[in-house]
Amino acid sequence: MISFEHVGKAFAGNVAIDDLSLAIDEGEFIVVIGPSGSGKSTVLRMLNRLVEHDHGRIVFAGEEIRRFKPEVLRRRMGYAIQSIGLFPHWTVEQNIATVPDLLAWPRPRVRDRVTELMELLKLAPETYRRRYPHQLSGGQQQRVGVARALAGDPAVLLMDEPFGSLDPVTRDSLQQEIARIHEASGKTILFVTHDIDEALRLATRIVLLDRGRVVQVGTPREVLAHPTSKFVSDFVGGSDIGIKLLGLDTVAAYVRHGETAAGEPIAMTASLREALSMFVVRQVDRLAVADDEGRTVGAITLSDVVKPRP
Ligand SMILES: Nc1ncnc2c1ncn2[C@@H]1O[C@H](COP(=O)(O)OP(=O)(O)OP(=O)(O)O)[C@@H](O)[C@H]1O
Ligand SMILES: [Mg+2]
Structure with missing residues (x-):
């Protein structure tokens, strides 16, 4: 649905994006990650023509994006960015209604x-709809920004560190929300973050950039299990890679049905990372496992956690 073909961009002679090629299918959740200044925002901004690429082709829905008027492109691609971007003299309601209007x-x-x-997005409508951006907290403003990006029901969502300055709890619930929206709507999402855990949680594929170049593209599991360079392995987790891999699997696939263990059970939907944590905290090597209704269905052992993935 979107493809970058040998795309290059320089600002005043400084290369920001160098020979970017990437094909994105409809419904993918692409997370672009990399150090500050590596070109993440530029990738998104070339796509909605906030910046024009110098070389190569960017194709959206079968057409080179230069064939679209920028405003048409922007209506078809919701765009949410960290902190700035709300219209200060418009109410929350007017901001969110930009595209529908x-x-x-x-x-x-x-x-x-x-x-x-x-x-x-958990903003009480009657409390907030007539407020102005300066009357909201930073996190509330970000949520208005995400609501605005979603408002016209665009096929593509471009999100540039949309949850950047949120506390961990709000961030966690917005991550859940965006994952749910993605699953329910099949939208194509390009999402920029600095946070590898956010990337691992949300991405169908991760694109890792370094100084304007793609250094690896792959599923969270591929990137963790088979980093192609030391830069990648350091970036995606360093010595915590094993722990992060456990975060990708749930207890469900490892249950020994019919077996039992003492103590409060762990949920089947918990990750192996959470299971490992529980083994350590409880100082045990067996845990009971419960289903959604809290019924015990079996057990999992400490050594199951390090077995090859099924
Ligand atoms: N409008 C611009 N004019 C000049 N240089 C720019 C412009 N936009 C980006 N750059 C430069 O291009 C490079 C890539 O910038 P970009 O904003 O894409 O990085 P980023 O990966 O999003 O970084 P961050 O994580 O800090 O947001 C940087 O060196 C930046 O200084
Ligand atoms: Mg950026």
């Missing part, structure tokens, strides 16, 4: 859409 949706439909998105 451009598309001239009828008033009641716009209002319903704003209410729906505010509820989705």
Whole structure:
């Protein structure tokens, strides 16, 4: 649905993106990650023509993006960025309604859409819809930004560190929310982050950049299990790679059905990383495992956790 073909971009002679080639299928959740200044934001901004690429081709829905008017492109690709970006003299409601208003949706439909998105992002509609951005906390502003990006129901979402300045709890719930939205809608998402755990949790594929070049593209498991260089292995976890790999699997696949263990059971949906933590905290080498309804269905052992993945 989107492809970059030998794309290059320089700012005043300094190369920001060097020979980027990447094909993205519909419904993928691509997480672009890399050090500060590696070109992550530039990738997103070339796609919605906030910056124009110098070399190569960028194709969206079968057409080179220069064939689209920038405003048409931006309506079809929701864009959410860290901190800035809200219109300061517009209320929360007006900000979220930017694209629906451009598309001239009828008033009641716009209002319903704003209410729906505010509820989705845990912003009480009646409390906040008439406030201005400066009357919101940083985290609330970010959530308005995400709601605005979603409002016109675009096929593509571009998200540039959208959860950057949130506390861990809010961040966790927004990550869950965006994962759920992705699963339910099949939208194509390009998401930039500095945070490898966020990338591992959300991505169908991770694109790791270093100084404007792609150094590895792969699923979270591929990148963790088979880093192609020391730069990649350091970046994705260093000495914690094994622990992060355990975070990708759930207890469910390792249950010894019919066996038992003492103590409070762990949920089947917990990750092996959480299981490992529980073994250590409880000083045991067996845990009971429970299903969604809390019924014990079996047990898992400490050595199961380090077995080859099924
Ligand atoms: N509008 C611009 N004018 C000049 N240089 C720019 C411009 N935008 C980006 N650059 C430069 O291009 C390079 C890549 O910038 P980019 O913003 O894409 O990095 P990034 O990976 O998003 O970094 P960060 O993690 O800090 O947000 C940097 O060296 C930056 O200074
Ligand atoms: Mg950036």
